[in-house]
Amino acid sequence: MARLILHRIAATIPVLLLVTAGVFTLIHLTPGDPIDAMMAESVDDSVKQRLRQDLGLDRPLYLQYASWMGRLLQGDLGRSIRNQEPVIENVARRIKPSLQLAGLAMAISLLVATPIGILSAARRNSAVDRLGTSFALFGICMPNFLIALLLIFVFGVTLRWLPISGYVDPWEEPWDGVRSLALPAITLGLALAAVITRTLRSSMLEALSEDYVRTARAKGLSDGAVVRRHALRNALIPVVTVLGLQLGTLVGGAVITEYVFALPGVGRLVVDAVFARDYPLVQGVVLLIAAGFIVSNLAVDLLYGWIDPRIRHR
Amino acid sequence: MAAIRPEPADPLSRRGFLQLCALAAGVLSPARAAWAQEAPKKGGTLRVGFYIEAATMDPHFSGSKIDRQVYHNIYEPLVTLDAHLGIKPGLAESWQQPDPKTIVFKLRRGVKFHDGTDFNAEAVKFNFNRMKTEPKSVRKGEVASIDAVDVIDAYTVKLNLKRPDAALLATLTDRAGMMVSPKTAQERGPELERNAKGAGTGPFLFVEWVKDDHLLIRRNDAYWNKQGGPYLEQIRYRPIPDDTVKLQSLQAGEIQVMDYVQPRDVAAVKADRNVVVLDVPSLADFAYQLNHTRPPFDNKALRQAVAYSLDLEQIVKGVWLNVGVPANGPIPPTSWAYDRAIPFIKRDLAKVKAKLAEAGKAGGFTFTMTTNNIPINVQEAEVIQAQLAEAGITMKIKLVDSGTLISDGNAKNFEMISFQWSGRPDPDGNTYQFYRTTPGTSLNWSGISNPQIDALLDRSREVNSQAERKKLFSQLTRILQDELPMVFIVHPVEPKAFSPRVQNYDPIPDGMMRFKDVWLK
Numbered sequence: 001m002a003r004l005i006l007h008r009i010a011a012t013i014p015v016l017l018l019v020t021a022g023v024f025t026l027i028h029l030t031p032g033d034p035i036d037a038m039m040a041e042s043v044d045d046s047v048k049q050r051l052r053q054d055l056g057l058d059r060p061l062y063l064q065y066a067s068w069m070g071r072l073l074q075g076d077l078g079r080s081i082r083n084q085e086p087v088i089e090n091v092a093r094r095i096k097p098s099l100q101l102a103g104l105a106m107a108i109s110l111l112v113a114t115p116i117g118i119l120s121a122a123r124r125n126s127a128v129d130r131l132g133t134s135f136a137l138f139g140i141c142m143p144n145f146l147i148a149l150l151l152i153f154v155f156g157v158t159l160r161w162l163p164i165s166g167y168v169d170p171w172e173e174p175w176d177g178v179r180s181l182a183l184p185a186i187t188l189g190l191a192l193a194a195v196i197t198r199t200l201r202s203s204m205l206e207a208l209s210e211d212y213v214r215t216a217r218a219k220g221l222s223d224g225a226v227v228r229r230h231a232l233r234n235a236l237i238p239v240v241t242v243l244g245l246q247l248g249t250l251v252g253g254a255v256i257t258e259y260v261f262a263l264p265g266v267g268r269l270v271v272d273a274v275f276a277r278d279y280p281l282v283q284g285v286v287l288l289i290a291a292g293f294i295v296s297n298l299a300v301d302l303l304y305g306w307i308d309p310r311i312r313h314r
Numbered sequence: 315m316a317a318i319r320p321e322p323a324d325p326l327s328r329r330g331f332l333q334l335c336a337l338a339a340g341v342l343s344p345a346r347a348a349w350a351q352e353a354p355k356k357g358g359t360l361r362v363g364f365y366i367e368a369a370t371m372d373p374h375f376s377g378s379k380i381d382r383q384v385y386h387n388i389y390e391p392l393v394t395l396d397a398h399l400g401i402k403p404g405l406a407e408s409w410q411q412p413d414p415k416t417i418v419f420k421l422r423r424g425v426k427f428h429d430g431t432d433f434n435a436e437a438v439k440f441n442f443n444r445m446k447t448e449p450k451s452v453r454k455g456e457v458a459s460i461d462a463v464d465v466i467d468a469y470t471v472k473l474n475l476k477r478p479d480a481a482l483l484a485t486l487t488d489r490a491g492m493m494v495s496p497k498t499a500q501e502r503g504p505e506l507e508r509n510a511k512g513a514g515t516g517p518f519l520f521v522e523w524v525k526d527d528h529l530l531i532r533r534n535d536a537y538w539n540k541q542g543g544p545y546l547e548q549i550r551y552r553p554i555p556d557d558t559v560k561l562q563s564l565q566a567g568e569i570q571v572m573d574y575v576q577p578r579d580v581a582a583v584k585a586d587r588n589v590v591v592l593d594v595p596s597l598a599d600f601a602y603q604l605n606h607t608r609p610p611f612d613n614k615a616l617r618q619a620v621a622y623s624l625d626l627e628q629i630v631k632g633v634w635l636n637v638g639v640p641a642n643g644p645i646p647p648t649s650w651a652y653d654r655a656i657p658f659i660k661r662d663l664a665k666v667k668a669k670l671a672e673a674g675k676a677g678g679f680t681f682t683m684t685t686n687n688i689p690i691n692v693q694e695a696e697v698i699q700a701q702l703a704e705a706g707i708t709m710k711i712k713l714v715d716s717g718t719l720i721s722d723g724n725a726k727n728f729e730m731i732s733f734q735w736s737g738r739p740d741p742d743g744n745t746y747q748f749y750r751t752t753p754g755t756s757l758n759w760s761g762i763s764n765p766q767i768d769a770l771l772d773r774s775r776e777v778n779s780q781a782e783r784k785k786l787f788s789q790l791t792r793i794l795q796d797e798l799p800m801v802f803i804v805h806p807v808e809p810k811a812f813s814p815r816v817q818n819y820d821p822i823p824d825g826m827m828r829f830k831d832v833w834l835k
Contacts, residue, residue: 032717036724038369039377039452045756050449082369083525084504093525152559157566164563165554167527262554264526277717 005298012294019290020072020283024065027274027282033057034081034277055081057279068283077287078280080273087284090269095251095288097167097181098258098265101188102250104181106243108189109196116193117200121208121235122227132197139194148187148260155183165262184261188254192246199242203235210234236307244300252289354818358834359548362827363560363569367553368529371510371520373489374445377452379736379825382489383573384551386826387531389514391491392419392438393483395822399597399649399739401483405433405493405515414478414778421469425538427495428519429512435471439463440496442473456490478776480783484740488824517544517830528552545833561811564589570813570834571827577637577690580809589811594821595648596808597737599641599744601800602683602730603723607761610681611729615673617798620730622669623705624698625661630804633694637809641802643791644735644744648805648823650780651741653788658802659795666705678706684722685732687713694803695732723759731759733800739824741787746771749790749799760799767793 034057035048052058056067071078077087120132156164162182170177207213208231216226255267266285273281362383369378373385394404406419425433442463445453459479464472475482485491498512506513510520515538518531529551533544552569554560557576563569565588575583575591584591604611604620611617626640642658645651670676683698685691695711702709709730714722722728737744747756750771751763767790774786794800808825815835822828 030718032715032721033724036720037717047450047452047454054449084507149558152562157562160566164566164568165556165559166552166568260556260559262552262556262559268555275715275717 004301008294008298008301012291015294016287016290020069020287021065023283023286024061024068024279027277027279028061028064030274030277032277034279037276038082068280072287077284080281081278082273082276082281087281090281091266091285091288094264094266094269096169097263098251098254098267100170100177101181101184101254101257101263101265102247104178104185105188105192105250105254106247108185109192112189112193113196113200117197118204118227118232120197120201121204121231122223124205129201132201136194136197136201139190140198142191144187144191144256145260147190148183148257151183151187152260165260167263181263184254184257184263187257187261188250192250195242195246196239199238200235203238204231207231207235233307237304240300240303240307244296244303247296248289248293251292252285352817352835354543354545354831354833355835356545356833357547359550360546360571360816360829360832360834361569362549362551362571362573363554363563364551364573365553365555365557365560367526368523368551370507371513371523372507373492373494374441374448374451374453375507376489380573383827384529384531385489385492385514386516386828387518387549387830388510388516388520389492389494390516391488392486392493393491395484395487395739395824397820397822399484399823401487404487404491409483411778414776415475417473417475417482418466419471419473421471422538423469425515426536427493427498427512427515428534429495429498431495431497433493433515434468435465436468437493437496438471439465440499441493444494444499445490453490456485478778480775480778481740481742481746484738484743487739488826518546518549521548526553539830543831543833544829545831546829549829564811564813567813570816572811573827575809575811577633577635577806577809580635580637583809583811588814590814590816591809591811592819592821593637593807593809594825595646595823596806596825597646597648597739597744597823598735598806598808599644599646599737599802600638600732600734600804600806601641601644601802603728603733603748603759603800604730604798605726605728605760606763606799607726608729610675610679613673614797615669616675616679617801618796619666619669619673619675619705619707620702621659621795621798621801622662622665623702623707624659624801624803625701626658626803628701629694629697633690633697634804634806638804638806641805643794643802644748644800645741645787645791646737646744646805646823649739649741649744651784651787653784653791656788656791656795661701663705666707670706678708680708680710681729682710682712683730683732684712684714684719684728686716686719686734691732723757726759726761728759730801733759736825741783742771742774745787745790746775749794758799762797762799764793764797767797 116132120129155162168176168180258265258268270285368381392406407422408420410418461476462474521530523529640658
């Protein structure tokens with residue numbers, strides 16, 4: 001196990017290097033300038049020039065990259081050009097709502113998708129299956145922002161049960177915190193639930209057609225026990241794969257949802273940073289998101305072993 | 315030595331101003347009639363929704379419009395604006411101009427910064443020096459005409475100017491005139507950008523700024539001006555980037571004020587009895603700069619062909635849904651310098667034909683417009699594209715984000731480019747930096763260099779009489795309509811929306827929301 005982890009961590013280094021070089025090149029090739037973006041209304045060239053010098057933006061690109069890498073190796077991601085705060089502080093502030101939102105969205109998606117996926121497979125071609133399949137199709141087809149606006153209209157404006165926008169930390173104010181995350185989590189959770197429902201249904205169908213399931217049934221096990229003990233566990237591998245991939249997307253890529261619900265998450269941070277051409281912030285955040293993806297994939301690989309011991313022994 | 319008092323806002327009276335609001339709105343807001351009838355009530359938290367959050371709490375380092383919205387409640391400038399953009403006393407109770415290169419301010423006594431220190435002439439001197447010398451100061455350009463500041467006595471201060479600058483007083487109504495406590499500025503250093511506790515003299519005290527979440531200010535019970543407010547206990551500013559969600563937050567009562575209603579939402583919001591909309595005519599000037607330094611628009615006839623192809627009324631009606639008026643030049647109708655005798659350029663396809671022939675392009679020509687990739691800009695570009703096509707001119711549209719737009723503009727890397735200016739109270743702020751010959755990078759993206767324009771702009775800074783300056787700006791507008799460094803499109807109205815609980819909000823056309831006298835029902 002330890003070897004596997006070490007091996008995987010070693011394999012991430014070139015990936016991260018490629019990511020940093022790619023992001024650095026792309027963001028610097030994009031037209032625009034952080035100082036121009038920050039001081040659109042100021043016309044004093046000397047102030048802009050001085051700031052560019054102070055920030056080292058007047059140096060050749062390879063030197064800027066080298067000094068950024070040098071600082072990175074010492075654990076310093078630099079400072080945001082726009083607010084002068086360390087990149088790590090910017091991310092630390094934004095990662096909490098993102099992780100909470102991702103966790104809650106995953107919980108909601110699993111709560112919704114597991115029963116629907118299992119029932120759809122177990123009662124294939126029945127009314128329940130058709131309903132489940134339609135739900136999945138609906139969830140996959142509906143864009144996030146539309147679900148978000150519908151939820152806001154129903155639960156925020158009409159019924160006034162839940163707050164429309166903003167963020168309260170659930171660790172500080174549990175009730176208000178969960179309420180503030182409810183609508184965005186449902187928005188993301190529904191879309192994810194649709195994907196999981198489809199994945200679970202098809203992998204359950206495959207598992208239910210296996211010989212060991214027929215054997216279990218022949219032994220006289222109830223339908224419930226067959227599904228729970230034999231089919232479900234084997235059908236979970238693709239679901240865990242989907243969840244692992246989605247975790248990274250939920251943390252770093254829930255931009256639309258964060259934008260609509262005015263949630264201060266990582267997705268919005270990186271998009272705002274791109275628009276402001278805040279180079280250190282973009283580089284730092286993308287690096288951390290990439291690292292997060294790698295870690296979540298590693299966690300998925302480890303989970304495989306737990307779900308299916310045969311994988312662990314290979 | 316003649317005492318300069320705030321000049322009457324010629325020719326727009328208060329009634330005229332309100333009629334202008336009503337004209338732009340189509341109807342006078344019902345809330346205005348209700349306001350001022352009841353006795354104000356103290357207390358309550360006003361929740362305000364903005365599209366982004368503030369960038370810095372230091373007015374001398376600020377380059378973002380949204381910062382000013384907060385500043386106008388925490389800090390105070392030496393002079394302020396009235397509803398007709400006239401200059402009225404602020405922290406300075408009066409001022410005199412013994413000669414064009416000298417301004418003497420008599421300061422208000424008994425004013426204290428929130429940290430308990432006195433506001434006095436030394437503080438004013440400190441602030442101007444700070445703006446002029448701090449490496450990160452964004453105000454340098456605005457106070458460039460000030461050569462030195464002399465303290466005459468504890469409450470009298472003299473500004474010695476390098477050159478006459480008739481626009482300076484209007485400039486001092488905003489961040490360049492805002493006074494920061496010297497003690498707090500020195501003790502706190504760069505941290506002032508994040509924490510403005512104790513720094514201002516205004517009706518509200520800075521409490522906290524939780525980045526990405528909210529900014530909170532509280533009533534200043536020791537405020538020097540005992541007339542009227544502040545009444546509100548607290549004001550909580552929140553960034554809500556999505557316009558639809560911001561509006562829904564207002565309708566659901568989560569916020570009570572939103573800074574701007576998109577034109578597409580205005581009609582629907584006005585029909586909602588739970589929302590009060592106030593159409594605040596702005597100082598803004600939305601236009602397209604034409605690049606004079608390269609083909610095709612180095613050719614005046616082709617610039618004119620484009621201008622005569624456009625039907626501004628159709629653009630304002632179809633794209634802006636009448637939330638604005640067609641522009642005859644850079645000066646908005648709210649300004650004392652606006653000349654309503656100058657019509658905006660009307661569509662005239664016969665003239666287009668003649669101009670194309672004059673330029674040797676009788677069969678038409680092709681060019682590219684660079685504009686921001688946001689819905690209303692895209693719609694406007696498409697309407698312009700269609701209007702030009704009818705006139706035989708082909709326009710390609712290049713959509714970019716605002717970072718690219720600014721950098722393309724500064725580098726003169728465009729043929730025609732969208733330019734949306736929020737506007738300044740003095741017409742100088744809507745003209746000088748765009749049309750004066752300027753080497754290097756400036757907001758004169760078009761690259762226009764015209765001795766007649768330069769002379770008019772310089773003269774407009776030297777002359778102090780408003781009537782005289784108005785004539786100069788009228789002349790300028792006529793030349794701009796002929797030379798066309800920009801094709802002027804619209805002076806937008808900036809509708810703001812309120813909960814009916816919000817009382818006594820007084821709109822100033824600079825778009826800043828001053829909540830001193832506002833109270834909650």
